[in-house]
Amino acid sequence: MKTNDVILQFTAKIVFFMIFFYAVHIFFAGHYTPGGGFVGGLVTASAIVLLIIAFDIKTVQSIIPINYIYLVAVGLIIAGATAAFSMIMGKPFFTHYFDYFNLPILGKTSLHTAALFDLGVYLVVVGVTMTIIQTIGEDE
């Protein structure tokens, strides 16, 4: 007999976006307040895990068709390339650059290459967490 978890599934659909946007908020807030790529990645992964609990692994894979192992590799490449970029500019490895820009809607904003490094960390954390959970979950 199949249990009817309509309440769980309906709540998950709404709560997923709340958690996901909270994760994005944490990710961008990392420079001035507690947060950053690692926590942001974990919270994102927990949002996806909520979907997996409410539905099942195959459904979630068709909703978010990402190969998480490749996501880890892409994250590593972004982080590594950000760090190595300064080598091309003739500065020591891992030198970051930042400046203030006047963006159309947001106004005066500081953009920093450390955010790109954090994006790499974010992708690696999401990828690793999801790989672990998926491989254990699919294991018979």
Place this chain on the structure above:
Amino acid sequence: MNNFLLLPVLIPFFFGMFLIFNQKRLAYQRITVMLGLILAIISATALVFKVYQDGPQTVTFGSWPAPFGITMVSDMVSALLVLTTLVLAFFIVWYGFESIGKERERFFYYPGVMFIITGVNGAFTTGDIFNLFVFFEVLLMASYLLIVLGGEKAQLRESIKYILVNVLSSAFFVITVAFLYSVVGTLSMADISLKIAEINQPGIITVIAVMFLMVFGMKAAIFPLYFWLPSAYSAPPIPVLALFGALLTKVGVYAIMRTYTLFFTHDLAYTHELLLILSIVTIIAGCIGALAHFDVKQIIIYNIVIAVGVILFGVAQMNQIGLEGAMFYLVHDMIIKAALFMLVGIVIYVTGTTNLRKMGGLMKTYPALGWFYLIAAFGLAGVPPLSGFVGKLLIVQGGFQAGNIWTSILILASSLVVLLSVMRIFIYAFWGEQGQVSKQVNKTVYHRMFFPTMLLVLVSIFYGVGTEWITPLMEEAAKILVEPSIYTDAVMKGGN
């Protein structure tokens, strides 16, 4: 400001990331891994020459001033070890094409190899004690993958032990760094060296020195802490075993060498005496193990333990000659252990057993294998024109100079045991009646395994015969180990 010294660390790292893609396409995997290693070898060779000409190279990450950022330092010691690591990895990966098995190759074997090299090279190059810990973890994580990859029963059993021991020793590493940080208040190795010299090594620093010996001794397998090594190393397949046997314990040896020549040099009577005693007992324990076994893998594995003892004996002397000998012997031992494991792997492949008693008479069917094994065995024992001779000679000379007469004689005597243990393999496997022969020996596979092995033995012969050319490099390395101020000056003043 010089990023050049990072290339031998970064190239394997980036190639490891690219290897995560296209797991199923073996041609892509093999070509990419070889390309990466060749590029890294070229940059490491250039680095050795640059360090030889211009002295130690440093770069502090992120343009921060020296003690505040993470500094990477490439002096002669680390440049030589980095080059050796990459050359060995090249030959071992090549050897692995035929012997590691397609299933493993399709499941992240090559990224694992590249990340282990990143970790080893990073650990050799770093100038920051916590960064050293991170690189230790990088190489250990990759080694966890390689030891368990394949999922055979023995591998699962031994990987549990291996991971347990290493997690424990890593936790001790963090605790020790915490102690050190609370005393000196810095993590940069050059700065730590200066701060310890300022406070003249009070008792607490000596305690920390012994804790470091315990931590690195567990990684390097010195006497009371080598218990995990023989069983753990017998589990993985031969190319992985060669990689582990040649590189992993040597990182621990290097870390002991670095900390005991750079930091803890003010209470030699206690710390270096302890190191001396432990190295002697390590040699004895290794000798007993090497003679006791009739399993070819175990004999070579116990020879790792003996070599670790010999190198640390050289370090414990704290004089120019002893340290030069230790450097010579360290590089020699990395090369020859890799070569021996590869040779023994071929012997296991053609006989289908690891038990010496079942082998015999290979000399008739595989004469080239026999002769190359004999050369490698003589090289390991230190027969004069070959590679093990100069290192051990200098170590013993350093021992005599420091007044450790009896222990130096014991080092010489241990060479006989080493020779006996490896000659036993030669006598049992290559002489006598025809023993067990594996049914499915494929001649092309044999030749493809034998060719890189042969080249590596030739490298070791060259290392022994060409001592004249290598000596200036080793002298440079020993000078830095004896004179920490060269290192600290390069980091603190030579920065941006």
